[in-house]
Amino acid sequence: MSLQAILGNFALILFILTIVTGVIWALDVFHFAKQRRAKADAALAEFDARQAKFQQEGVKTDNSSRARLESEILKQPTWIEYSGSFFPVIALVFVLRSFLYEPFKIPSSSMVPTLVIGDLILVNKYTYGIRLPILNKKIIEINNPQRGDVMVFKYPKDPSLDYIKRVIGVPGDKIVYRNKRLTVNGKEVSYAPLPDYLDEEHLTYSKQYVEKLPGATHRILNDERAPAYVQNPDPFPMHELCSYNLEGFACSVPAGHYFMMGDNRDNSLDSRYWGFVPDGNIVGKAFFVWMNLGDFRRIGSFK
Template identity: 45%
Template sequence: MRWFEIALVGLTLFTGAVWLLDKLWLRKRREAHAGLLEAKEPLVIDYSRAFFPVLAVVLCLRSFVAEPFRIPSSSMMPTLLIGDFILVNKFAYGLRLPISNQKVIATGEPARGDVVVFHPPQHPDQDWIKRVVGLPGDTVAYRDDTVYLNGQPLRYDSRGRYVGKGQGADASGARLLVEQLPGRPHAVLERDDLPFFIQGEGEWTVPAGHYFVMGDNRDNSEDSRFWGFLPEADLRGKAFLIWMHWDRSAGGVDFKRIGSRVP
């Protein structure tokens, strides 16, 4: 989606510059040359005047209020499914400039359990989504399918076996659990049918200005267990609403998911 952001900023600046030049200088020059005849307005000026207000509003809303994203992978199942379209609160963690993502006004920091969209350090041109598990100063460990937070294991409540559909059907049979993350209980998936190997086990202490993020689909998520801590500067916003779900292999639109809050 970064190409769209660059294009939107570029078009807004271009149409705004053309509109301003026409208002301050070009129109007067055109009318002076036309004399008593009606001055003919170039097409680029006509389009710029028409589209600049629309582009400016879209850019401001998308950059500072809410931005739509599409979930492309299964790393956040069962919370978010492949084909979910979500809205992200862009001012939850500070107002940031488009393209550079530089924070200009601080408005808040992520809380434990927030589902966040960010630029991963190893793929700065992409948008990823995970859940904040560790805050600055926390010690997070992951052993035997269990998260330990500051030395204490989290409690897990069983909800039986997961039944997937559409593009997520291959997760059927996984253990569906409710992870009692302090302040934000949420569902996670654990697989029993994978070959025996270590799934990102270890212990980490989160440095200042960084966060430890994990996917809810614990055996199918490339997260902080594998690539390290998420810098605060790479945050894009907080996911809060599913506004559409489209999965052709599951029959198209799932109206039951539309309007659901992101837990």
């Protein structure tokens, strides 16, 4: 794994910090603290003996210095104090991000109008099964992705990158996309027109529709200026399961894989170009926008 990949893998960094701070905390509780206590007890015994001698000689003593002496000896070194303070916080964040919910930021417009650039979203990490952190290996089966789910996954060409798209095809599905219209397992997906969508950043309009996948309904965008065919798809693994022509493409989704597409159909590099997403690449199901600093109205759940 390259240094860039390690730095980009926040989960790995959290894991290392949790282990390091946890080991230091445990060493302090079960070893260093006992050493400091023994040292303090010895120093206090010597202090008490000295004070008793002074009292016998009629010398006035100051017992407040006893407490200061004990406090100074028992005080944790700075590096242990900080490690012990940070360990429970880091461990809690690691557990939450690894097994429950993980935050992501939307970096592109491929999921417009559902998600826009700058949306800060939450991803459910357990709905598709419990996975080991870092390794992303599933150890407990719970649910499988369904058509229409908005899913975060490791980019098949570079697993250090997280992508977000919508599940269009599940294992065994036959996906056909001709003239910008979907057919799933021989059944045409219905579309209902909506008012054109305004891209406020580029001041351009796109055709907007409600797409009714089997079991899911959501909005999509089409750019009338973009061609229907897929331009220069990669020779991805199992690409022989897909065929392309000037009207679009057709793909059979293999076992253990998913076919992903962005809602901004003509502005999304997705499974049409780089292939199927293996189950082992799944991160979780996106379900909530918890912040968008440019538009607080974006906060809320989405389909």
